Amino acid sequence: MSLPLALLKPGQSGIVEGYTEINEMSLRLMQMGLVEGTQIEVVRFAPAGDPVEIRLMGYCLSLRNQEAENILVGSID
Amino acid sequence: MGGPVATSSAPDPVVVTLGNPNTGKSTLFNRLTGLRQKVSNYPGVTVEQVSGYCDLEGQQIRLVDVPGTYSLSAMSPDEIIAVDVLCGTVSELGQPQAVIIVVDAANLRRNLFLTSQILEVGLPVVIALNMADRLPSLGLVIDEVKLAERLDCPVIPIAATIGTGIEALKKALAETISSGSIPQVAINIEFNETARELVQQLSIFSPSITQLEGARALIDVGGYAETRLTQAYGGQVSEQLEIFRKRVGGGRDLATIETRDRYSWIQSLLSGVETRKTTVQSTLSILADRFVNHPVTGTLLFAFVMATVFQAVFAWAGPLVHGIDFLTGSLATQALAAFGDNLLTRFITEGVIAGVGSVVVFLPQIIILFAFIIALEDSGYMARAAFLMDRAMRGVGLSGQSFIPMLSSFACAVPGIMGTRVIANKHDRLATIMAAPFMTCSARLPVYSLLIAAFIPDTRYAGGWINIQGLTLFALYLIGLLGGGLTAWLVGRLFWANKKSRFLLEMPPYRVPQFRTVLSKLISRVVIFLKRAGTIILMVAIVVWVLATFPTRSDFNPHVDSASNATQQIETSYLGRMSRSVAPLFQPLGWDWKVTAAVVASFPAREAVIAVLGTIYAVGEKTDKGSATLTDRIRSARHPNGAPVYTLPMVIGLMVFFAFCLQCASTMAVMRRETGTWRWPIAAWIYMTGLGYLGALTVYQVGTWLRF
Numbered sequence: 001m002s003l004p005l006a007l008l009k010p011g012q013s014g015i016v017e018g019y020t021e022i023n024e025m026s027l028r029l030m031q032m033g034l035v036e037g038t039q040i041e042v043v044r045f046a047p048a049g050d051p052v053e054i055r056l057m058g059y060c061l062s063l064r065n066q067e068a069e070n071i072l073v074g075s076i077d
Numbered sequence: 078m079g080g081p082v083a084t085s086s087a088p089d090p091v092v093v094t095l096g097n098p099n100t101g102k103s104t105l106f107n108r109l110t111g112l113r114q115k116v117s118n119y120p121g122v123t124v125e126q127v128s129g130y131c132d133l134e135g136q137q138i139r140l141v142d143v144p145g146t147y148s149l150s151a152m153s154p155d156e157i158i159a160v161d162v163l164c165g166t167v168s169e170l171g172q173p174q175a176v177i178i179v180v181d182a183a184n185l186r187r188n189l190f191l192t193s194q195i196l197e198v199g200l201p202v203v204i205a206l207n208m209a210d211r212l213p214s215l216g217l218v219i220d221e222v223k224l225a226e227r228l229d230c231p232v233i234p235i236a237a238t239i240g241t242g243i244e245a246l247k248k249a250l251a252e253t254i255s256s257g258s259i260p261q262v263a264i265n266i267e268f269n270e271t272a273r274e275l276v277q278q279l280s281i282f283s284p285s286i287t288q289l290e291g292a293r294a295l296i297d298v299g300g301y302a303e304t305r306l307t308q309a310y311g312g313q314v315s316e317q318l319e320i321f322r323k324r325v326g327g328g329r330d331l332a333t334i335e336t337r338d339r340y341s342w343i344q345s346l347l348s349g350v351e352t353r354k355t356t357v358q359s360t361l362s363i364l365a366d367r368f369v370n371h372p373v374t375g376t377l378l379f380a381f382v383m384a385t386v387f388q389a390v391f392a393w394a395g396p397l398v399h400g401i402d403f404l405t406g407s408l409a410t411q412a413l414a415a416f417g418d419n420l421l422t423r424f425i426t427e428g429v430i431a432g433v434g435s436v437v438v439f440l441p442q443i444i445i446l447f448a449f450i451i452a453l454e455d456s457g458y459m460a461r462a463a464f465l466m467d468r469a470m471r472g473v474g475l476s477g478q479s480f481i482p483m484l485s486s487f488a489c490a491v492p493g494i495m496g497t498r499v500i501a502n503k504h505d506r507l508a509t510i511m512a513a514p515f516m517t518c519s520a521r522l523p524v525y526s527l528l529i530a531a532f533i534p535d536t537r538y539a540g541g542w543i544n545i546q547g548l549t550l551f552a553l554y555l556i557g558l559l560g561g562g563l564t565a566w567l568v569g570r571l572f573w574a575n576k577k578s579r580f581l582l583e584m585p586p587y588r589v590p591q592f593r594t595v596l597s598k599l600i601s602r603v604v605i606f607l608k609r610a611g612t613i614i615l616m617v618a619i620v621v622w623v624l625a626t627f628p629t630r631s632d633f634n635p636h637v638d639s640a641s642n643a644t645q646q647i648e649t650s651y652l653g654r655m656s657r658s659v660a661p662l663f664q665p666l667g668w669d670w671k672v673t674a675a676v677v678a679s680f681p682a683r684e685a686v687i688a689v690l691g692t693i694y695a696v697g698e699k700t701d702k703g704s705a706t707l708t709d710r711i712r713s714a715r716h717p718n719g720a721p722v723y724t725l726p727m728v729i730g731l732m733v734f735f736a737f738c739l740q741c742a743s744t745m746a747v748m749r750r751e752t753g754t755w756r757w758p759i760a761a762w763i764y765m766t767g768l769g770y771l772g773a774l775t776v777y778q779v780g781t782w783l784r785f
Contacts, residue, residue, distance in 0.1 A: 022330055024152070028501075028581055030336040031148040033187045038340075047372040048468035051477070051580055057186040058215070060584035062464045067581070 003076060005040070006052065006068035013041035014073035025067055033057050034071060089130065089139040090254060091170050093162055095195060096179030097188050098145035099457075099585035101207045105179055105237040106142045107593050109247070114597060126158075127601070133251040140177075141170060144498070147187075149194040150332065151293055151301035153501045160301065163198050164287045175201040175254050177246075182209045182219060182234070183586075185351055189343045190336075192228070196260045197269065198289050201253045202230040205246055209234035216354040224350045229260035238591055265338045271295060271325040278317050282310040295321055296331045365587050369461050379465055382458070386449045397441035405434030424622060432618020432688045433611070442519045444603060446488035451598045454481070455590035460582055467580050473562040474569035476502070476580040479509040483561070486516035490744045492602050494751055502579040504572075508565040510751055511761055514744050515561035517554045517736070520684040524735050525553055527687060531708045532728045549732075556736050560768070613742050617685045621678045624652035625692050647671070647693055652678070666734070666770070667727035667777045669716055676734070683740035726780025730773035738769030 002017045016038045019026040033056055034040065043053040043060060053062045096102045107114075110129025127142040143162050144155040151160045158167075165172035178195055180188040196202060206221060225232040231249040235242030269292070276291035283306065293302035295318065306314045322331060368374050409426040416422040453459050459481050467477030478500045486493030493513045500506040517525075529546050536545045569578075630646050647653045648670075656674035663673045671693050679686035687707070694710040714722040739745065739762045748758040 022333060025579065025581070027150070027330075027332050027336065028147075030333065030340075031150065031190060032581075032583075033190070033340070035337055035340045037344075043366075044370055046370075046464055046468060047376065051464060051467050053370075053464065053584060057184065059184045059187060059586075062460075062467075062580070062582050062584055064467070064580050 001076075002072045002074040004069045005042070005054070005071040005073050006065045008042045008073065008076065010042050010044050012076060013039060014076040015039055017072045017074045020070050020072060023070075026070060029063070029067065029071065032061060040073065088171070089137050090174040091139050091141060091172075092131075092175045092177060092250065092254070093141050093143055093173045094177045094179060095143050095159060095163075095191070096145055097147055097181065097184075097191055099583055100145065100179045100181040100184075100188065101237045102142065102145055102179040103598070104591050104594050105177075105205060105207060105235070105243075106140065107597050108237055108240060108243050110140055114601070131247070133247050133254070136251070138174075138250075138254070139170075141173070146191065148191055149289070149293065150297050152297070154498060157301045160289060160293060163195070163200065164289055173200060174257075175203065175250065177203050177205055177250065179205045179207050179237075182206045183211050183215055183217065185219065186340075186343055186347065189346070190339055193262070193264055193339045193342060196228060196230070196262050197264065197292070199259055199287075201257055202228075202260055203246065203250050203253050204228065204230060204232045205237075205242075206232055206234045207237050210236040210239065210241065218352045218354065220350050220352075224346075227346050227350065229262055230258075238588075264342045265335065267325060268292065268296070268331075268335065268338075271321055275317065275321045278321075279306065279310075279314060282306075282314060294318060295325070296335050298322075298330075298332070362587055369458070370464075375461075375465060379462060382453070382462075386446065389445050389449060394441040394445055398438055401434070401438050401440065405430055405437070408434075420626075423626075424619075427692060428619050428622030429615065431691060432622070432685070433615050437607075438523070440603070440607075442522070443488050444599065446519070447485075447492070447599055447602045448595065450481070450485055450488075451595045451602075452590040455588070455594060457585040457587045460584050463580075463582055464584065471578060473512075473566040474505075474578055475508060475512075475565050476500070476505055476578040478580060478582060479505060479512075479565075482509055482513060483516060486513040486518060489518050489520070490514045490516065490741065491605060491747045494744065494747045497751065501581070504569065505578045507572075507752065507757065508568045510748055510757065511568045512561035512565040514739050514741065514748075514761065514765065515557050515564060515737070517557040518741075520682070520741065521553075521557075521735055523684055523687050525550055525732060527690075527708065527711075528728050528732055531712055532723055532725060553732055553736055556733065560737055564764075613682055617678065617681050618688055621652065621685070621689050621692060624655070624678075625650050627651060647674075652693075665778070666730055666773045667722075667724065667781070668731075669714070669722050671714065672722065672731070676731075676740075680740045681742040683735060683738070686735075724781070726777045729780065730776035733776050734769040734773040736769070737765055737772050739765035 003014075004020070005014075008014065016034050016036055018036055019029075038056055040054050040056040043055050045052050046062075050065045051062045052065060052068050053060055054068075055061075094102055094106055106127070106129070109131045114127055114129040129140050129142075131138055131140050141162065143159045146153070146156045146159050149156060149160055149163075151157050161167050162170060162173065163176070176195055176198075178192050180192060192204065204225075206219070206224075209219075212219060219234075221232045221234055231253060233242055233246045233249050235246055237243075269288075272288060272292035272295050275295055276286055276288055279286050279291065279294075286306075290302050290306075293300060294306055294314075297303060303315075303318060306318075325331065326334065369378060409430045412426050412430065413422055416425075450459075453462075463477035463480050465477070466480040470477055470479055479497070481499070482493045482496035484493075485496050490513045493516065494510050497506045497509045497513070500509060529549050533546045533549050537543065625647055627650060630649055648657075652674055653670065656677060657670045659677065660668070660670040660673045663676070668676070671690075674693060675686050675689040678689045690711065691707055694707060694714070711723055716722055745758040745762060748761060749755055752758075
């Protein structure tokens with residue numbers, strides 16, 4: 001079962017499966033390593049609940065929930 | 078190439094340093110060049126170009142630092158510069174001889190994405206595997222011999238912060254330059270072949286087109302390379318591009334395919350090269366992160382950091398400001414004593430020394446604020462602040478990434494606007510550029526200080542905790558902030574009805590700021606500021622002095638210290654005549670022609686108003702007889718009918734005018750450079766001056782009506 005990244009809770013991790021929509025932002029995210037098969041972990045949400053910080057490939061990245069909703073994640077753990 | 082450089086006129090080989098942001102690229106650059114750096118701008122664009130010289134076994138090379146990027150897909154200004162430099166289209170630099178790719182060893186996978194793009198450019202490459210010293214603590218092992226083999230170029234482990242591996246890197250670079258060997262890698266052969274054919278086709282139109290440009294034009298739909306080619310050679314290029322794109326991708330998104338291919342190439346490349354023994358993350362970093370990002374402690378820390386920065390700017394700078402003030406004052410006195418009282422001496426003391434001195438006085442504040450901002454950026458905290466502020470900034474249509482440029486603008490809008498380069502989204506960037514000049518920059522401070530000290534009562538409440546003067550200053554900061562916020566919102570609404578701000582930011586690991594890096598960044602910022610003091614403000618000071626001194630009245634006696642003597646001189650001078658002709662325009666604001674003269678003369682640089690007021694109220698008086706201060710003089714200024722000029726509504730209106738008005742030629746120049754057109758600075762000038770006028774008018778008229 002795959003879920004949008006935005007629905008994961010802090011501490012949960014999963015594998016990137018794809019994007020709901022291909023756009024400029026999804027290309028940027030892919031270039032930064034969010035391609036199919038990459039393991040990502042939700043580190044935290046900002047105090048206002050948005051943006052979200054994730055960890056992947058040994059570094060941390062923050063993005064908005066809006067973008068996180070576009071990323072489909074599977075094998076959630 | 079090669080051999081010793083005999084004459085300084087022979088161009089030194091150019092080597093480019095490239096890499097992802099946060100890889101320690103500037104630290105390495107500083108290691109290699111020392112402080113022998115030059116900051117300029119790439120011709121025609123907005124991006125800062127830092128270059129320096131480095132000795133390689135007797136040969137001098139010119140090292141050019143390209144802003145950090147994640148990819149060469151050329152959609153943001155920084156990426157465009159990287160592509161231009163690699164293609165050799167930056168005329169001042171020409172074709173680079175080699176590339177140093179700075180790679181973060183702890184973050185190899187993502188760093189290799191950009192690396193894989195650069196390896197295909199066709200230039201000799203050396204890879205600096207930075208932060209190699211951190212690997213053991215991360216439980217990572219990298220087989221750099223195998224990595225070098227697979228990337229077909231030298232890979233040198235270094236630790237730029239402590240300086241290990243630098244000599245080995247220099248040696249490898251010297252060898253690479255003399256051998257000129259180009260890495261041969263095969264990532265997506267089909268793309269490369271297609272790009273090569275495309276380049277052949279397009280070379281009919283553009284003989285100088287490079288393989289990189291061809292590849293980018295093919296892959297990035299609507300990107301920089303395509304735009305440039307179609308603008309130069311028209312629709313035929315677009316047709317060709319369409320044909321080639323269909324052939325290779327069959328309608329699929331080529332950029333997506335490229336990215337996937339590169340990451341799967343990296344995946345297989347790294348097997349047997351990178352081994353992870355344990356997956357421990359530095360517990361200290363985790364703890365620090367928890368504290369910094371905790372809803373309560375994080376917000377408190379943020380408030381504390383901001384309060385400290387502003388406290389430092391205003392309290393710590395105080396003694397230094399007085400010191401500089403004292404120095405310029407005594408310099409003027411000494412000049413007067415040494416050269417005697419004549420026209421030339423008065424030109425030097427009243428025009429040059431007073432004019433430039435009034436600007437150099439801000440130097441301590443600027444240095445302290447920038448030292449803080451640069452150190453916070455270097456430590457990794459600024460990214461957390463942006464993360465924290467994103468939601469709030471979204472309220473006015475901006476993102477957390479606009480926070481840092483806005484903060485810099487409290488020192489000076491010029492570096493603040495230059496700092497907007499980190500904002501990837503074009504519309505966000507423009508809205509930030511339009512909002513930045515509203516932040517209360519340090520040039521507004523002396524105006525506020527003078528007027529508040531002279532006219533706002535020093536009343537204290539709650540045992541001295543609440544001070545009306547302090548509150549006034551705070552209110553002025555607040556209206557600047559509000560003006561900026563509203564402007565950003567308005568610009569977004571007006572020009573791009575469905576503008577969406579973007580936020581995508583790497584959170585770098587915390588590190589102790591490097592003294593050398595902070596120092597070199599600080600120096601380049603301070604130099605920009607001093608250049609401004611040395612050029613625009615000096616010019617304003619001289620022009621105003623000349624306009625106020627000529628034509629000299631026959632009955633004017635500079636040796637008589639009397640206010641009426643000086644006033645009559647000013648009144649009949651060119652400055653007086655000009656100001657009186659526009660004074661009716663500003664009469665509804667409560668200004669007399671002297672205030673009008675000072676404000677008009679300070680349009681090129683707002684802080685000049687102090688010097689101009691000084692000139693107007695004291696011109697012709699002996700400098701060593703400073704019995705009456707500027708504060709005393711403006712307090713006793715009267716309209717012809719005997720009513721005081723500086724009433725409370727007029728003073729507050731004047732400060733509001735300064736809060737809003739765009740009286741800064743440097744800001745306009747930098748807006749022009751950063752936006753590429755005069756449209757934005759001119760629109761900003763009209764808008765901000767109009768707002769300033771309306772604000773001052775409202776305050777004065779309402780205040781006078783209420784009989785304040």
